[in-house]
Amino acid sequence: MKTKNSCVLKKALINLLSFSSLTILCTLFFTAFFPVSQADAFQAELKPASIRQGDAFLLRVTGLNRSIEPSAMLNKKPLRFSSCGEGCFVAIGAVDLNARAGVYRIPLKIGQHKSILRLRVLKGRFETIHLTLPEEKVSPVPEDIDRIKREAGLLTSIWEIDSERLMEGGFVFPLENPLSTPFGTKRIINKETVSIHRGLDIKGKEGEDIHASNRGRVVLTEELFFGGNTLILDHGHGIFTVYMHLSGFNVGLGDLVSKNDVIGFVGSSGRSSGPHLHFGVKVTGMNINPVSITRLRL
Ligand SMILES: [Zn+2]
Missing domain, CATH: 1.20.5 (Single alpha-helices involved in coiled-coils or other helix-helix interfaces)
Incomplete structure (x- = not known):
């Protein structure tokens, strides 16, 4: 026994x-390590490999002996790679705020080699807040509805712009002040209207300088119904940063700006309750938590 x-x-x-x-x-x-053949081995990593709903991440491939550009897909959408030096390629990916939590498979292909990377997506920690506002600030009058629709169409056409990579290195905060309303906050206005905050609010004084988060081209400087004076920078590869409620612009449509250039000034234009900056980030059509993109080491 x-x-x-x-x-x-x-x-x-x-x-x-x-x-x-x-x-x-x-x-x-x-x-970690893909021994394709003795002459061609490389490493592929997701940074971070575990994110929250609405976050961005990096896929970096290093150690390639030959300059074959990798290809990878997330949710059937291709990730856009760019060179990060000899034998190095990097892509910024993201998942939507409403993406289900769980493990996502990212098929990676380099020449004849195929493999699968796994990205873990955790539930976002989003707050719910209750607000009371005058009814005319919540429900637009009929003549404003056409304007709102027209502006939504204009924004959609901007997110479809597909330009070459203009960003250089990591993204920075446009204003070095404390944050107020975080990304993803669910706002219940007058107990019924629900609005999801798809950007990040940064505190600021009227007229304070706003800096470009990265190198990019100015693709919008317009006064919008909700956003007030709104400026959008195209950083290439489907990545945009959005600056709303400005008191004025310091650049013009089509200008190419460098990271940290003063592009505009803090204000309270549009649907805003006081001077602040609404900072948004779009990655291939998705609204992304701006904090997550500033953490990526590009
Ligand atoms: Zn905001």
């Missing part, structure tokens, strides 16, 4: 050891 028990134990231990070794081997193979 004793011998039988110890034999069962031994077997279980062997099974456990081989399972662990297999798990370690699989992990290494899928997330």
Whole structure:
């Protein structure tokens, strides 16, 4: 009986050891090192590999001996790679605020090599706040509805612009002040109208300088119904930053601006209750938490 028990134990231990070794081997193979052939090995990593709903991440491929551009897909949409030096390619990806939490598969292809990376998406920590506003600030009058529709169409056409990469290095905050309303906050106005905050509010004084978050081209300087004086920068590869409620612009449509250039001034234009900057980030049509893009080491 004793011998039988110890034999069962031994077997279980062997099974456990081989399972662990297999798990370690699989992990290494899928997330870290890809020995394609002796002449062509590389590393691929997701940074971070675990994000929250509405966050951006980086996919970086390094150590390629040849300059073959990788291709990768997330939710059937291609990620846009650009060179980050010899044998190095990097892409910014993101998941929508409403994306389901769970593990997402990212198929990666480099030449003949194919593999799968796994991105973990956790539920976002979004607050709910209740606001009371005068009814005329909540429900637009009929003549404003046409204007709102026209402006929504204009914005949609901007998100479709597909230009070459203009951004250089990481994204910075346009205003170094404390934050007020975070990204993803659910606002229940007058107990019934629900609005999701798809950007980040940064405190500011009337007339304070607003800086470009990265190098980019000015693709909009207009007064919009909700956003007031709104400025949009195109950073290339489907990435845009949005600056709303400005008191004035310091650049013109079509200008190419460098990171940190003063592009406009804090104000309270449009649907705003006081001077502040609404800072938004779009990645291939999705509204992304601006904090997450400033954390990426590009
Ligand atoms: Zn806002």
